[in-house]
Amino acid sequence: MLVDALTLQLGYNATLVAIGAALLGISAGVTGTFLFLRKRALVSDAISHATLPGVCLAFILMATLGGDGRNLAGLMLGSAVSAWLGLVCVQVISHKTRLAEDAAIGAVLSVFFGFGVVLLTVIQTMSSGRQAGLDGLLLGSTAGMLYADALIIAAGGAITLALVLLLRRPMTLVAFDPQYATSIGIDPRRVDMMTMGLVMAVTVVGLKIVGLILIVALLIIPPVTARFWTEKSANVVLIAGAIGGVSGYVGAAISASAPALPTGPIIVLTCFALFVLSLFLAPERGVLAAFLRHRRFQKRVHLRQGLLALAQQQPVYEPLTRRLLAREGLARPDGVPTEAGKARAAKALRDERRWQVVHRLPEYEGAASLYDGLRDIETVLTSDQISEIDATIGGPKGVTA
Amino acid sequence: MGAEFVILSLTPILIGIFTAIACALPGNFLVLRKQALIGDAISHVVLPGIVVAFLVTGTVGTWPMMIGAAAASILAVILIEAIRRLGRIETGAAMGVVFTSMFAGGVLLLERSDTSTVHLDVEHALMGNLESLIWLDATGWESLVDPVALAGLPPELLRIFLTMLGVIGFLWVFWRPLKISTFDEGFARVIGMRTGALGMALVIVSAIAAVAAFDAVGSIIVIAMFICPPAAARLMTNRLEHQVAWSVVFAVISAILGYVLAGYGPLWLGGTDAVSAAGMIATVSGLILALAVAFGPCRERTGASAEG
Incomplete structure (x- = not known):
């Protein structure tokens, strides 16, 4: 079943939905990156919750006018209007009063959603039977989707993605250097509004697939995940888009493959799985990489301390140090140094003496600041400088075992 | 205002009032400390905890739910800290990752398990069932002194009442430290306060209030009560005491x-x-906030810039 779903064998609608979810995921990942870079990730939470009253009012309006209340295009239009209203409220509260943005976000999302819940109960009493389907917009449901709706979602995903690609350059500029953007004639506030417009578009398109409560996850998790893999903004955008796209596609496919697998949560959890993988496996910032780095560092410290101890003919008791020395062939398992070990130990001790000289002499101040107890002196000083230092120490003396 | 009111409306109104107070009181400090969205995060992450507690015990009793919610909250705090430190990611985004994922997990668990016999579904979690908390044993106002009828009060009422008392007690005992550390954390640390522990205690108290309110009134109203009344009050006055009263x-x-x-x-x-x-309670609190934004005497920002 799952393989069928992943290879788009589950029928025309499921295929359209999977493609739409993938396009939506890409748009969400890219748009979310700019929100993340502007440190405004949670504004999207307010926007997405604020869609509910608009959806309900659109339903009521369409139903009273005699149409089909569940017309997806109409519901999407209504959600866009009330999402925009919610965004305006956040802006007014956070700019015109002394309340901070987080309070504005929380107030708008809870009040709009609360009002939406009131309208939902109105709809329930208004016309029993016809209201079915609105609940699906909370958490996303693609089961039994109409062909027209699937088409709207696929088209909406494609249009959003096109808009994202068009606005990518000004958004990058504003995210990193608002002053420079202003100086070349880009108004950061206009670009910010456009970013928010894209967030609205993602939310509106995602209503049916992901649902308005969880769409914020598709905007936040991909950029955070992408940040693990790269330090470059252009790459963060690309990777975030890819992660969003994969989550949307795989999530929609898994959800279509079995009953009682709600689409929204599945997409979000797929995304979260990718996040957890990245958290552990990313090459630079991942947990595994950090652990390996720590182990390498530990090994160098132990080897160095072991060699210095050998050079000064002190016994080595620390088990890890003994294991490491033995594995490198520098000492026998009982801690007695081999010939190679003696040579390395002498070198280590001599380097230590050289560093002491370096620390004393003012002309080596720069080099001395690089001393961390592990750095090989050859990587800091030229061989001429080293022989100069050796001259002040005197010739090498053998180490007796 | 006869027997019907006592049976059908008295307990929901009281539960609503106690919930509103229990959430609004710590909300004052959360709003001032720019931690307003903690209420949002908590009310999302407790869902999987409550669902797991139900799946393990098979009931929706008080203690399993409380323990499940507490475990989920602790897990969320650990996850957020871990993601923030390991990934060097700002708190807002780390919070966003954790609370959406845990909520999604909770929803999935709910959909996959058979909870049709009890009051446990996504709508209930979001919207609560305040209306259904009626007092069937009452026959009229005289039931208020009738021990038999009083025993039939919904358990949520006593629970949220005790929670409110606990919140009031916490604020009463720690009023001065909370006030000082909220407005001048540096000074608070200089005079020897453990501001970290105090901030954590505030979050824990808020979490307890959120969980106690959660099963009675749903998560949306919890978020609204944490933020809207304190935010509106903040626009009415410059004194913390007055703000809390407002x-x-x-x-x-x-x-x-x-x-x-x-x-x-x-x-x-x-x-x-x-x-x-x-939903209507949240809406009314929003209207109050809107009025405060439009007409509140202290709505202007003084000193700090808009970006602050």
Whole structure:
């Protein structure tokens, strides 16, 4: 079943939905990156919750006018209007009063959603039977989707993605250097509004697939995940888009493959799985990489301390140090140094003496600041400088075992 | 205002009022400390905890739910800290990752398990069932002194009442340290306060209030009560004592007016059925905030810039 779903064998609608979810995921990942870079990730939470009253009012309006209340295009239009209203409220509260943005976000999302819940109960009493389907917009449901709706979602995903690609350059500029953007004639506030417009578009398109409560996850998790893999903004955008796209596609496919697998949560959890993988496996910032780095560092410290101890003919008791020395062939398992070990130990001790000289002499101040107890002196000083230092120490003396 | 009111409306109104106060009081400090969205995060992450507690015990009793919610909250805090430190990611985004994922997990668990026999579904988690917390054993006002009838009160009432008392007690005992550390954390640390522990205690108290309120009134109203009354109160005055008093007044007005409008408003308009009380309470608190934003005497920002 799952393989069928992943290879788009589950029928025309499921295929359209999977493609739409993938396009939506890409748009969400890219748009979310700019929100993340502007440190405004949670504004999207307010926007997405604020869609509910608009959806309900659109339903009521369409139903009273005699149409089909569940017309997806109409519901999407209504959600866009009330999402925009919610965004305006956040802006007014956070700019015109002394309340901070987080309070504005929380107030708008809870009040709009609360009002939406009131309208939902109105709809329930208004016309029993016809209201079915609105609940699906909370958490996303693609089961039994109409062909027209699937088409709207696929088209909406494609249009959003096109808009994202068009606005990518000004958004990058504003995210990193608002002053420079202003100086070349880009108004950061206009670009910010456009970013928010894209967030609205993602939310509106995602209503049916992901649902308005969880769409914020598709905007936040991909950029955070992408940040693990790269330090470059252009790459963060690309990777975030890819992660969003994969989550949307795989999530929609898994959800279509079995009953009682709600689409929204599945997409979000797929995304979260990718996040957890990245958290552990990313090459630079991942947990595994950090652990390996720590182990390498530990090994160098132990080897160095072991060699210095050998050079000064002190016994080595620390088990890890003994294991490491033995594995490198520098000492026998009982801690007695081999010939190679003696040579390395002498070198280590001599380097230590050289560093002491370096620390004393003012002309080596720069080099001395690089001393961390592990750095090989050859990587800091030229061989001429080293022989100069050796001259002040005197010739090498053998180490007796 | 006869027997029918006591049976059907008295307990929901009281629960609404107690919830509103229990959430609004710590909310004052959360709003001032720019941690307003903690209420949002908590009310999302407790869902999987409550669902798991239900799946393990098979009941929706008080203690399993409380323990499940607490475990989920602790897990969320650990996850957020881990993601923030390991990934060097700002708190807002780390919070966003954790609370959406845990909520998604909770929803999935709910959909996959058979919870049709109990009051446990996604809508209930979001919207609560304030209207259904009626006092069937009451026969009228005289039931208030009848021990037999009092024993039939919904357990949520006592739970949220004790929670409110606990919150009031916490603020009473730690008023001065909270006030000082909220407005000048550096000074608080200089005079030897453990501001980290105090901030954590505030979050824990907020979490307890959120969980106790969660099963009675749903998560949306919890978020609204944490933020809207304190935010509106903040625009009314410059003194913390007055702000807290205002926030309690706003919270109580929201709870009563919201419940009455939801229960009786549609009847006045010629309708036949009540609308969601929790949603209406949130709506009323939002209207109060809107009025404060438009007319509040202290709404202007003084000193700090808009970006602050």
